[in-house]
Amino acid sequence: MGETTKITVQGSNPMQNAMKVAFASKDMQTVNAHFGAAKEFVIYKISKEGFELDGIIKTDTTDLEGDDKTDSKVKALQGINIVYCESIGGTAAAKVIRGGINPMKIENESKIEDVLKELLKMINNNPPPWVRKIMNLQTTDDARLARWE
Numbered sequence: 001m002g003e004t005t006k007i008t009v010q011g012s013n014p015m016q017n018a019m020k021v022a023f024a025s026k027d028m029q030t031v032n033a034h035f036g037a038a039k040e041f042v043i044y045k046i047s048k049e050g051f052e053l054d055g056i057i058k059t060d061t062t063d064l065e066g067d068d069k070t071d072s073k074v075k076a077l078q079g080i081n082i083v084y085c086e087s088i089g090g091t092a093a094a095k096v097i098r099g100g101i102n103p104m105k106i107e108n109e110s111k112i113e114d115v116l117k118e119l120l121k122m123i124n125n126n127p128p129p130w131v132r133k134i135m136n137l138q139t140t141d142d143a144r145l146a147r148w149e
Helices: 068-075 088-099 112-125 129-135 144-148
Strands: 005-010 018-024 040-047 050-060 082-085 104-105
Touching: 005 088, 018 050, 018 129, 040 112, 050 068, 050 082, 050 104, 050 112, 112 129
Parallel strands: 018 082, 082 104
Antiparallel strands: 005 050, 018 040, 040 050
16 A cells, blocks of 8 residues: 655744645655656745745555545645645546645746745735635735625
């Protein structure tokens, strides 16, 4: 049966309202792996204050078949809010979403650090409602608020 190994990194400071982001990577520095083929996911915590490495999840699904591979990865990624990958199939994406994880495809190979910097910029400017919900951020500058009152 497939095995999962979780390596946790002790953070330097506690991050308030942080979310966990996983990156499917072949080299631990670049988003360059298909979700189903990924053997390692690099995990970061990110909040308004910044980001830091949180750990690595290694998934060995070589002896699993079909849906069991995806199910094993989704289970290993429990507690992750967003997973970035090079690509992901429709069935796998549906399972990831049902697992409470938001899948994000990267069109071209991108450095994990660059993706984190863009995500940090978005969080500190005008995050979409689903990100605000994950991070327990108060909505203050949403134009729709006036209509809701």
